[in-house]
Amino acid sequence: MSLVRLRMDLAYDGGGFHGWARQPGLRTVQGCIEHALSVITGVHRSKDGIAHRRVVWEPRLVVAGRTDTGVHASHQVAHLDIPAAVLQACRGHMGVDGVLALERRLRHLLPADIVLLGLSMAPTGFDARFSALERTYLYRVSQGGQPGDPRMRGYVLDLEGSLDLQAMNEAVAVCIGLHDFGSFARPNPGGTTIRKVLAAHWDLVPNVNLFETAPGQSAVGYLPPFMESGLTVFRIVADAFAHNMVRSLVAACIQVGQGRRSVQWFADKVAHPLREGSTGPIDARGLTLEHVAYPPDDQLAERAQAIRARRTL
Structure with a gap:
């Protein structure tokens, strides 16, 4: 066949x-x-x-x-x-x-x-899973106790109180590079929770209008903002992710941002991969897979072969 x-x-x-x-x-x-x-x-x-x-x-x-x-x-x-x-x-x-x-x-x-x-x-050598270079996820949060937009209720987590984004970014910076994320992922018998994180950062989305007025023209009528204006968004890029990894990292970051845990506690979790109750996954609704990147066609097969190898630190 x-x-x-x-x-x-x-x-x-x-x-x-x-x-x-x-x-x-x-x-x-x-x-x-x-x-x-x-x-x-x-x-x-x-x-x-x-x-x-x-x-x-x-x-x-x-x-x-x-x-x-x-x-x-x-x-x-x-x-x-x-x-x-x-x-x-x-x-x-x-x-x-x-x-x-x-x-x-x-x-x-x-x-x-x-x-x-x-x-x-598909081009020769393409494998959707093993040929991928990186995956990008976003997690969207509405903080500060502001009423959430009901149109976004299935895609944004609503939190009361404010988050300390500086502390959260200090914490998540520890994730950059190759680490064992066993503290933030469901155990994988026969596999590994070692992953390479390329970027991870929390940002506050500015209030930006959906439409712009041309230079020299005054605004006419109401200019609606983008639906994501004012949201707090976590962006993480990695070569791959372990089960529950992103949601567990978000949950831990929010604990730091709320002052319930320290940056050092987060760093210790990365340094000592041990799954326990304080690093479980947060609500799934705020998480979206945004993008999967692949190498040029002539490198697809090579990438797939390399990523199948069991990795170590």
């Missing part, structure tokens, strides 16, 4: 899903997409109009990062290996190639909280 690999770019609202990974009896992102693929590629109608399933291939997606229950993605990446004949059969009566036909059919079948951003032939 000749297989071709497709790259799938996605976005989804994680509020209605039990995470990315397929789980029996639960609604997951992977489960919904694979079900749609099965319907498209594995069902035909006989002359009497009755639908029959002909199992020739079971779709299985490989994803760049398995998001947890309630976590969102504005740009997730996955790959799919599909028989060439099955892909071409997706064309039906459409006068387009198989990839575009499958893309159109998927967009028609996927639920409203999953958006297919694009479907394309």
Whole structure:
């Protein structure tokens, strides 16, 4: 059976899903997409109009990062290996190639909280998970006791009181580089919690208008602000993330920002990777996977091979 690999770019609202990974009896992102693929590629109608399933291939997606229950993605990446004949059969009566036909059919079948951003032939050596260079997550917080915007209630954590961003940034600066994040991640039997963090910082989003007036012109009417104006946002970039790692780092940072823990306590957690109750994950609603970066096409296979190796400090 000749297989071709497709790259799938996605976005989804994680509020209605039990995470990315397929789980029996639960609604997951992977489960919904694979079900749609099965319907498209594995069902035909006989002359009497009755639908029959002909199992020739079971779709299985490989994803760049398995998001947890309630976590969102504005740009997730996955790959799919599909028989060439099955892909071409997706064309039906459409006068387009198989990839575009499958893309159109998927967009028609996927639920409203999953958006297919694009479907394309993957370059040689591409692996959505192992070829990735880095992943960027954002965690959005509304602090200071200000009433939150109800339109953002599923994507922002509301906190009473103010946060000490200077202390939080002093703490999270310790994360930069290669560390064992065992204090901030669920144990991984047979695997590792060693990760390389490239950037991590807390910032207060300034109040910026959605529209700007041209130079020399006076504003006419009300200029609405961006919906994220005034929010406190944590941005972290790493080559990969361990399970619950970002949400646990956020929870620990907020403890520091609220004065309940010290910067030294945070540093000790990084230096001595031991999972315990004070570094559990925070509410998932504020977390979004924003971006996955890949190397040039001629370096994809090399990157995938290197990242599969078990890392050490």
